Amino acid sequence: MSLHQLSSMFWRRSQTIISRTAFQSAAVSRIPQPLHNFEVSGVKFTHGSLEVTRGKRTKSGGSSPQKIRLVNMLSLIGRVRKAPYRLKLSYEDLLRHRTIHRAWQLVKRQERESRNTELMTQYQKIQVACDELEKASPELFAQAMDKPKSLRFPPEYRIPTETPPNVSWDSSWKKATLPQVK
Template sequence: MFSHQQIRKPLLATFQQIRSKRTTAISPEVQKLVTQLSVLSAGRKQPRLLKLCNEDYVKHQIITKAWSQLRNQKKKSDEALLNKQLDSMSFACEELKKISPELYNLANKKEYGKRFPLEIRVPTEYPPRNIWYYDYVPPVAKDSKK
């Protein structure tokens, strides 16, 4: 009969051989060249084609077409809304120009060096990642006279 130690030693040796690092007969220069070429050609590789039966392929095409139509419809509605807003802004600017040219020129005056204030958050579709900026200190006015 074999003892427990006699059985365990060959198993450990086999396990260690399996987990050992593979060595190749390629020189490091050739290996570097192969790696560089594989990285360069990685961008040109095509994705694998889906292997679908005819019914599944038709379903896939229908879903893809419906999704692209939905995206196009959303894009057109967003573009129409933006065009409507632009028309409204240009109409308001023309009315202001007719009513008071001084106010129109003052509203459209270029101010260099003026930055967007931190207190105002740009409206987005998603909530901010940081809900509150705790370390905010408002800028001190330089021309305050005592």
């Protein structure tokens, strides 16, 4: 398909989008009066830019860059099928897919269960430690239970990246001070 054919195909498609949205307004070429004059970053929008009048010439002078941009955007959020076509796999390939899928599910399940078990163990250890501290020294236990009402992680705390940073160690680092606003 040549570029000309492609562009003409797209043009036809955009015309259908236009005419679909402006079907009713095409019969009565009604242009609503502007409420305000908005100038948006150098682009002056006119009212009803997607509305076309039936019988108007479209080959030259009918389209503006703003209109084409809006039509392009409409094609991005339209209802047309975005998913790729269904895979056609042979029976052996389907079996392979199912085997790998089940194995991967099993791995994920084992990881999840081991994580939950570890977390549960940690929780039980916290409980046991608190109980023993309460028996040993009620004063220390009361101090340990006294925690601030609002807790925050330090502002320098980061989600780890998969690669090391460019600067491995910043020796001139100082603790950040956030502006306190009342």
